[in-house]
Amino acid sequence: MEQASFRVFETNLVSDLYAKGRPTYDDKIVKHIIGSILTKIKGEKHELMVEVACGSGQATNVLAPYFHNVFATDVSESQIALAKAGNQFDHIKYQVGSAEEIDVKDASADLLVAAESVQFFDLDKFFSEVRRVLKPGGCFAVIGYVHPNVTPITSNGVQRQLTASLTNAVKNTIIDNIGKKLVPIYYEVQNGYPKIFEAMPAKQKLKEYFHCIYDTWKLKNVCDFVNSAILLKCPDETFPIDSENKRVEVLNAFVSNVSQMLESSEISPDSVTSYEADYKMTVITASEFE
Known part of the structure; x- marks a missing residue:
């Protein structure tokens, strides 16, 4: 599958909005990924995790406790600066670098992670690096999502009748306000990476879906997510x-x-106590790259 790399999160403004508006990854996803390694590599802690396009460190910090050493890169200097500022562990090393040229030794990584990013890589070059970097039995993991399903919560309970319309409002606001070249990438992620999964040259690969739910969001949190996703371009x-x-x-x-939308359903916006944000996340684990 031919795909050129895209750099869309490099400016200081976009990096700041990304750090502010994007979710972390919960225990279900972490345990699933680590469990994929444990079936192949024994040991209480694994030696090395490599993360590419690490952004401001959302995945890095939740996976780091399972490794003695973590090496995380991003092409954006501003993203790396934010990741370093939010670093929670002494054994994480952050460095500016691309997914297509990873600065680690051959056959050195127990886990290679691409969270919310593989859709932007030059896949031929990147998969060649995955093959080179993973040690025998090592695992490659992909995490991806596009937008949460959004539901208002009032004193009368969760208002599920509005989930579809509010979620479409989030989606359409993003789609209508990103560069045209990013729209097919958006749908590739929304649909669970079908083309990328098929093109992944691994003997063993598995796709699973997980829901990460935040039920105490305010409208400001919803807007922060939207703001992190709009006005992106190639x-x-x-x-x-x-x-x-x-x-x-x-x-x-x-x-x-x-x-x-709320008022059309006879719900006062002031009566909304919080919003539920339900992220459907695609998780791919793969090994034995050819």
Whole structure:
């Protein structure tokens, strides 16, 4: 599968919004990934985890306790700066670098992770690096999601009748406000990486789905996620990636749309105590790369 690499999270503004608006990964996902290694490599702690496109460290910090050493890279200097600022462990080393050229020795990694990122890589070059970096029996793990299903919660309970309309509002706001080249990538992730999974040159590969649910979000948290996903583009597109006025315009329209949906269901926006955000996350584990 031919795919060029895309760099969309490199600016300081986008990195800050990403760190603020994106979810962490819960124990179900961590245990599933670590369990995939434990079936192949024995030991209380594994030696080395490598993470590519680590962003601000959302996956790095939850997986790090299972390894003696962690090496995490991202092409964005601003993302690495944020990851270092939020580093929770002494044995994590962050470094600017690309997924297509990983600065570790051959056959050295017990686990190689790409969280919310493999869709942006040059896959031929990246899979060649996966093959080179993993030690015999090592595991490659992919985590991916697009947007949460959003449901308002009032004193009368969870308002499931509004889940579909509010979730579509989130999705459409994102789709309508990203570069055109990113739209097919968005749907590839939403559909569970079908093309990338098929193209993955591994003898053993498994795809699972997990739900990470946050039930204490405020509307501000929903807006923070939307803000982290809009106005992204590929470098050769002329989309206004850093237009603050455009961000305010898009977010105000989104909030207004949410209010109208609530009121049409005879729910006052002020009566909403919180929002449930249900992320459906795709997790792929693979080994024995050819």
